[in-house]
């Protein structure tokens with residue numbers, strides 16, 4: 001009887017102030033290149049691929065165009081334009097280079113970059129909405145750039161659904177003083193695979209919120225990399241994921257603090273239900289010698305709802321200067337707490353409702369931070385549906 | 393008029409050393425409006441009795457019966473027991489992160505009565521009950537038991553007793569860890585709820601202190617998993633003077 005020894009979530013939280021922690025290989029030394037050939041095909045034992053089922057992803061590493069694409073539906077508030085750039089034009093924007101073979105192939109072979117432009121000083125009343133739907137399993141190279149002008153305020157919601165093998169490069173260029181919220185929702189069918197590299201370039205004094213909501217897909221792996229072009233930038237990385245049996249959901253973040261007086265705050269929360277549900281969270285933060293006055297915190301929590309599910313959580317902080325405001329991380333993975341369930345049931349609340357309350361409660365804080373009501377409501381509804389389904 | 397009947401209850405728990413019998417034949421009968429105090433030394437099985445009645449999955453009933461108005465309590469799930477009218481104020485209330493007190497109370501009330509309470513009345517009832525227990529209204533927006541002090545947790549338990557209006561309330565060391573003021577406030581809450589609803593109360597305590605505020609009709613001395621002696625309020629006074637020593641199993645056998 002598993003109820004005999006309720007396991008409390010294991011807590012691993014610590015805060016560093018001005019301490020220096022350097023792991024074996026600095027995150028700064030990873031290859032970044034526009035050339036596919038600069039990245040060997042991964043075999044799965046590399047540090048950055050060790051959790052990923054690369055054997056299911058062969059198509060993503062081929063160095064050739066496929067011509068396939070997803071179905072697009074977009075809704076653009078007034079003033080926002082959608083146009084196409086060639087790959088050389090895109091590179092001329094000074095965008096960050098791909099950091100793995102799949103991203104390099106996606107950037108090279110997309111055939112063109114969809115550019116969403118929000119003009120300077122625009123204040124969008126409605127989100128930009130882009131819905132991408134796959135209808136067959138052909139590999140699609142997706143290439144999107146969201147450019148937000150100086151002092152503009154914009155929310156962009158990108159939704160993914162259907163069946164696809166989707167290899168994606170998404171670049172967010174947030175102009176000086178802009179406020180950008182980008183939400184990416186993964187609600188693929190179970191057969192789908194999605195590898196994405198999201199680069200967030202935070203302008204001077206800009207505030208960017210990148211929000212990943214991953215609820216569906218056979219394999220989803222998103223790499224979100226943040227860099228700052230000047231001081232005063234702020235990045236918030238939020239994530240919510242719910243893995244069912246057979247799903248592998250992986251989120252990797254890399255925040256590269258090079259400019260001084262910038263801030264980053266990362267909070268990812270995930271639940272796992274079903275024997276073979278699998279999640280991975282990796283949070284790398286690098287505070288370079290030049291980045292004095294940095295303030296960073298990252299947190300990942302996982303809630304395991306059934307036996308056999310597995311969550312990996314790897315926070316990693318590299319600090320090369322002592323002159324920082326604060327740097328910390330916390331990571332915890334815990335089993336569903338039967339004592340909480342007992343307490344609620346002892347007040348008359350039926351078991352399924354009590355479970356819903358606890359899971360809702362687990363996600364409540366991070367969901368409230370999303371700040372985009374349509375996304376929050378939809379996501380909680382999906383999670384409740386998943387709970388009702390019991391992970392089958 | 394309700395009766396909670398516990399007959400010859402035997403309960404075991406799994407430990408690293410194997411199965412351990414903790415309750416060894418407990419018999420008790422509590423009727424509406426009555427207050428029964430269970431007193432006993434640490435480790436005598438008081439919480440085990442409370443949890444077993446509430447249906448905690450850790451405890452296995454190996455013999456005996458528990459009925460509420462003739463209904464088999466042991467056949468009910470934890471939530472069914474609560475809906476049947478049983479309430480347990482826990483010795484160590486559990487934190488439920490992300491669930492606010494107000495949401496929790498409303499959900500529990502709805503579950504227990506089978507329909508959502510009328511909003512206007514409910515808001516007022518909660519506010520009044522919190523006021524009586526000297527709880528800051530801000531508690532309603534806090535997460536259940538999260539970051540509560542020991543005393544705040546106990547007030548929150550009695551708040552639930554007042555609002556959920558059970559037929560039978562088991563209070564497991566609700567007095568432990570309270571200062572005199574808090575003890576008085578919490579005791580008044582128990583008396584108020586009892587008076588209003590006519591509930592039966594099983595008051596588990598290690599000390600006699602709370603019995604000055606919540607007057608017991610019966611006192612049961614609990615030792616080594618069973619009731620060793622029973623009497624009226626005067627028994628509590630004797631315990632106060634003499635302690636539990638004379639009930640120690642070694643002495644009993646000697």
Ligand SMILES: Nc1ncnc2c1ncn2[C@@H]1O[C@H](COP(=O)(O)OP(=O)(O)O)[C@@H](O)[C@H]1O
Pocket residue numbers: 405406407414432433434435436437438439440441450
């Ligand atoms: N879950 C458990 N696992 C192992 N032993 C337990 C468990 N619960 C209670 N016990 C043991 O049962 C005995 C009675 O405990 P308890 O009912 O908590 O006593 P009381 O409330 O009177 O202090 C103690 O010896 C305690 O260690």
Ligand SMILES: [Mg+2]
Pocket residue numbers: 438439440483564565
């Ligand atoms: Mg106890």
